[in-house]
Amino acid sequence: MGFGPIAAEQDEPYFHASWEERALGVTLCCGALGLWNIDESRHSRENLHPADYYASSYYEIWIKALETLLIRHDCVTLDDLKSGISQSASRIEKPPLKPENVAAVIAAGGPCERAAQTPARYEAGTKVRVRNIHPSGHTRIPGYAKGHIGVVEEVAGVFVFPDDNAHGKGENAQWLYRVVLNGQDLWGAGSDPTLSVSIDAWESYLEPA
Amino acid sequence: MTHSHDHDNELDPMDARVRALETILSQKGLIDPGAIDVIVDTYQNKIGPQNGARVVAKAWSDDAYATWLKEDATAAISSLGFTGRQGEHMRAVFNTPQTHNMVVCTLCSCYPWSVLGLPPVWYKSPPYRSRAVIDPRDVLEEFGVTLSKDINIRVWDSTAELRYLVVPMRPDNAQGLSEDALAALVTRDSMIGTGIVGMAS
Numbered sequence: 001m002g003f004g005p006i007a008a009e010q011d012e013p014y015f016h017a018s019w020e021e022r023a024l025g026v027t028l029c030c031g032a033l034g035l036w037n038i039d040e041s042r043h044s045r046e047n048l049h050p051a052d053y054y055a056s057s058y059y060e061i062w063i064k065a066l067e068t069l070l071i072r073h074d075c076v077t078l079d080d081l082k083s084g085i086s087q088s089a090s091r092i093e094k095p096p097l098k099p100e101n102v103a104a105v106i107a108a109g110g111p112c113e114r115a116a117q118t119p120a121r122y123e124a125g126t127k128v129r130v131r132n133i134h135p136s137g138h139t140r141i142p143g144y145a146k147g148h149i150g151v152v153e154e155v156a157g158v159f160v161f162p163d164d165n166a167h168g169k170g171e172n173a174q175w176l177y178r179v180v181l182n183g184q185d186l187w188g189a190g191s192d193p194t195l196s197v198s199i200d201a202w203e204s205y206l207e208p209a
Numbered sequence: 210m211t212h213s214h215d216h217d218n219e220l221d222p223m224d225a226r227v228r229a230l231e232t233i234l235s236q237k238g239l240i241d242p243g244a245i246d247v248i249v250d251t252y253q254n255k256i257g258p259q260n261g262a263r264v265v266a267k268a269w270s271d272d273a274y275a276t277w278l279k280e281d282a283t284a285a286i287s288s289l290g291f292t293g294r295q296g297e298h299m300r301a302v303f304n305t306p307q308t309h310n311m312v313v314c315t316l317c318s319c320y321p322w323s324v325l326g327l328p329p330v331w332y333k334s335p336p337y338r339s340r341a342v343i344d345p346r347d348v349l350e351e352f353g354v355t356l357s358k359d360i361n362i363r364v365w366d367s368t369a370e371l372r373y374l375v376v377p378m379r380p381d382n383a384q385g386l387s388e389d390a391l392a393a394l395v396t397r398d399s400m401i402g403t404g405i406v407g408m409a410s
Contacts, residue, residue: 003336006351008403012329014253019224024252024327025245026231033239042317058318058333063227076233084229086236099243106251109293109323112370140368142315144342157298159370176369183362187343194361197342200369 023059027066032097032105035073038112039166043138044068112160114173121203122177126152129209130179130201138166141205144186145197149209150179153198161202175203257326258397260291261374264324265400266392268301269379279303282374286324296323296372302365303376304402309360310375311349311402313341314367321372325397332401342366352403365402375402 015021031041044065046053053061070076074091097105122128132147140162156178160171183195220228234240264286268275278285282299286292299321302310314320318333331337340348345362349355356362365373377399383391398404 003334003339006331006334006336006340006348008329008331008352008398014257014327015249016330017221017224019221019227021249022227022231022245023223025248026227026234026240028248029240029244030234045317054335058330060223063223063230067230070230070234075237075239076230080233081229084225084232086233090237090239092237092239094239096239096241097244098241099247102244102247102251105294106248106256107293109295109297111297113298140316142342142366142368144315156369156371159298162369176371178371180363192344192346192362194358195345195364196361197364197366199366200371202369 020059023063027062028105029097030066030070030075033075033092033094035075035092035094036069037160037165038110039138039160039162040168041065041069042162043166044072046138112171112173113157114160114171116158116175117173118175120155120175120177122152122155122175122206122208124152124155127209128152128177128179128206130181130199131205131207133205135163137163139163141201142199145179145181145199145201148181148185150181150199152177153180154178156200159202161204163202163204177201177203177206179206252322252327256291256322258324258395258400259392260289260326261321261324261397261400262392262395263289263388264291264301264374265376265395266388268303268376269383269391270388275303275376278376286374291323293323295319296321298371299324299374300371301374301376302363304378304405306378307361308363309349309356309402310363310365310373311341311345312365312367312373312375313338315339315342316366316368319367319370319372321374323372324374325400329397349403352398354403354405375400377404377406380406 045061079087129149130145156176158173159176161174164172178198179201180196180198184191235242268278278301282301286299304310315338318328320328342364345364394406396404399406
């Protein structure tokens with residue numbers, strides 16, 4: 001599998017350097033400007049070059065992706081980033097997140113369940129196949145599940161569809177299902193016979209089996 | 210800048226990069242550095258696995274609460290004051306003598322922040338993200354957890370916006386303990402599913 005041991009750290013601190021604290025904070029503050037959503041944010045992280053992604057720590061990935069988002073949304077310019085100081089006034093008029101509002105923003109979060117407009121296509125207990133599709137943009141289908149048959153365990157509600165939402169195409173909320181897959185079906189002979197793996201899949205990721 | 214740990218003029222490249230970004234955004238009026246301080250304090254001191262431990266301890270002590278947690282985890286957890294960012298849509302999954310549950314996000318690093326706080330580095334790293342779904346028993350061994358061969362393993366890959374909290378089994382000899390004492394037994398890893406709750410007898 002190539003990635004080696006898990007190497008969990010005993011009594012791990014929340015941050016391993018003070019810049020990680022600032023990276024967390026600056027990322028959340030910028031998110032609170034409301035210029036992009038969580039799906040665009042995830043896409044900007046996974047869109048790093050694979051060699052860069054795998055060589056970067058978590059907060060490095062966050063900062064590299066944040067710079068991309070800030071440039072895309074006219075918050076900063078490449079000249080700003082190269083020089084390390086602001087070269088021009090902001091082109092965006094958005095009030096910054098204030099210290100006194102942080103608790104409320106964290107407590108509110110970003111709920112992404114929406115009211116159902118259509119009945120769910122599948123019900124609990126239904127056999128479904130995870131479609132073998134390869135969208136070119138953001139998607140949340142794990143590769144290992146594609147083409148495999150599983151059973152719907154929960155009809156979880158209607159949720160914002162990340163494949164569209166990440167690219168400014170609207171929320172286009174869809175029914176979401178938790179689908180349970182058999183470990184040996186996924187991983188083949190010699191794999192753990194007691195294993196089952198569930199994924200949470202939007203309706204358009206699935207087809208009748 | 211509010212940092213106070215410079216020892217000389219050499220900065221780690223990431224340190225310099227984040228400082229520059231914070232400076233630029235402050236100059237443009239898009240961020241207030243004071244808000245960063247509050248965010249860091251929140252996740253250092255207020256939101257962490259101690260929250261999840263309260264949920265588990267209450268479920269261990271109160272059958273009606275455990276039932277509510279099973280049926281509507283978001284509401285049951287919210288009733289203890291734990292809400293919001295990366296905990297908007299919660300599910301609680303209960304370990305049983307037959308089944309051990311383990312949570313991963315193979316696609317990125319989704320994690321129930323409202324009850325567990327910031328994820329540890331290993332949870333966000335490729336080894337755990339790739340191996341947890343393929344050979345969780347081997348992964349558990351690396352965490353010092355040996356499961357009997359007849360215990361089923363269920364891995365929950367957090368591929369959408371549902372966030373999973375594992376409710377570990379209460380140790381057999383923990384009868385009669387207060388909720389506070391029970392909460393003190395519950396580890397972060399036991400609520401991810403990479404640990405079990407033990408108690409010295």
